[in-house]
Amino acid sequence: MYDLHSHSTASDGSLTPTELVRLAHSKGVTNLALTDHDLIDGCSEAGIEAKKLGLNFINGAEISVSWSSQTIHIVGLNLDIQTPELLSGLQRLCEFRDWRAEEIARRLSKKRIEGAYEGAKVFAKGRIMGRTHFARFLLENGYAKDLKQVFKRFLVQGKPGYVPGQWASLEEALGWIQAAGGQAVIAHPARYRLSATRRRQLVGEFRELGGLALEVVSGSHSRDEILHMGQIANQFELHASAGSDYHGPENPYLDMGRLSPLPEVCKPIWEHASWPKPASDQGQTDSENSSLDPCPSALTL
Numbered sequence: 001m002y003d004l005h006s007h008s009t010a011s012d013g014s015l016t017p018t019e020l021v022r023l024a025h026s027k028g029v030t031n032l033a034l035t036d037h038d039l040i041d042g043c044s045e046a047g048i049e050a051k052k053l054g055l056n057f058i059n060g061a062e063i064s065v066s067w068s069s070q071t072i073h074i075v076g077l078n079l080d081i082q083t084p085e086l087l088s089g090l091q092r093l094c095e096f097r098d099w100r101a102e103e104i105a106r107r108l109s110k111k112r113i114e115g116a117y118e119g120a121k122v123f124a125k126g127r128i129m130g131r132t133h134f135a136r137f138l139l140e141n142g143y144a145k146d147l148k149q150v151f152k153r154f155l156v157q158g159k160p161g162y163v164p165g166q167w168a169s170l171e172e173a174l175g176w177i178q179a180a181g182g183q184a185v186i187a188h189p190a191r192y193r194l195s196a197t198r199r200r201q202l203v204g205e206f207r208e209l210g211g212l213a214l215e216v217v218s219g220s221h222s223r224d225e226i227l228h229m230g231q232i233a234n235q236f237e238l239h240a241s242a243g244s245d246y247h248g249p250e251n252p253y254l255d256m257g258r259l260s261p262l263p264e265v266c267k268p269i270w271e272h273a274s275w276p277k278p279a280s281d282q283g284q285t286d287s288e289n290s291s292l293d294p295c296p297s298a299l300t301l
């Protein structure tokens with residue numbers, strides 16, 4: 001079972017990388033990608049725990065992109081997390097996040113909400129601060145009844161705590177992912193407020209730049225959205241990915257290990273030629289090709 005989109009305390013998830021991997025394993029996930037926002041800090045820890053449990057772990061990141069005055073998320077998978085180009089790109093986004101966190105707090109204080117920076121910081125266990133941490137602070141202080149309402153009242157475009165993003169360009173994000181030897185996926189493509197025409201334009205540009213897949217199955221997609229995104233992926237000859245976008249037990253996203261299967265018409269990203277073969281498959285291939293094998297399977301068929 002593949003889950004190729006999840007978050008830990010390194011960004012805005014509420015489980016540590018180790019806890020996340022243990023949960024995934026207990027829910028029957030066999031291939032897990034950690035895709036924290038704009039950083040790869042949690043991947044080493046998650047990889048160590050996954051190895052202990054025999055779970056196949058994939059280094060990933062969910063990169064924030066500004067495209068046509070919208071924020072779009074691009075998931076990078078199978079990243080070489082030592083790649084200087086990737087690390088310096090993500091560093092730039094983290095620096096913008098540092099400034100943005102202060103700016104969110106300044107804007108909230110104009111609405112007489114004081115102490116938001118320090119308050120949000122308490123919830124941020126990793127290097128970055130995101131809107132989720134501000135949402136938790138606002139929720140704790142009774143500014144709304146749930147996370148959804150907090151975002152709607154304070155943290156989305158046109159609301160007091162919203163600061164427009166200055167993220168990577170689509171070209172930069174794909175360049176960093178490719179430099180790191182990874183595959184690029186448009187995260188939760190049905191979630192953006194784009195007209196059908198603009199969405200097709202986005203998918204077309206993404207493909208031109210070497211993007212590989214759409215996240216057809218997402219914890220935030222309905223059944224209809226899954227089918228619709230599957231059709232778009234096929235029309236553009238893109239592969240399909242699947243990820244829960246898990247943020248922790250208290251978030252209103254789908255649970256781990258409960259994703260719908262990809263629509264039959266879709267080509268899974270893990271069947272693309274560039275997807276690394278698990279170590280066990282490679283072992284088998286070696287022995288099949290070995291001249292010591294007394295009975296090659298090709299002869300018995």
Ligand code: AMP
Pocket residue numbers: 012037064129130131132147148151152247
């Ligand atoms: P940021 O990257 O800091 O701008 O924050 C984006 C994150 O906020 C997303 O990855 C979600 O985790 C969270 N988020 C955005 N909108 C909502 C919402 N309506 N309800 C709950 N969480 C949300």
Ligand code: MN
Pocket residue numbers: 007012037132247
């Ligand atoms: Mn998030």
Ligand code: MN
Pocket residue numbers: 062073187188
């Ligand atoms: Mn996202």
Ligand code: MN
Pocket residue numbers: 005006007062245
């Ligand atoms: Mn996500």
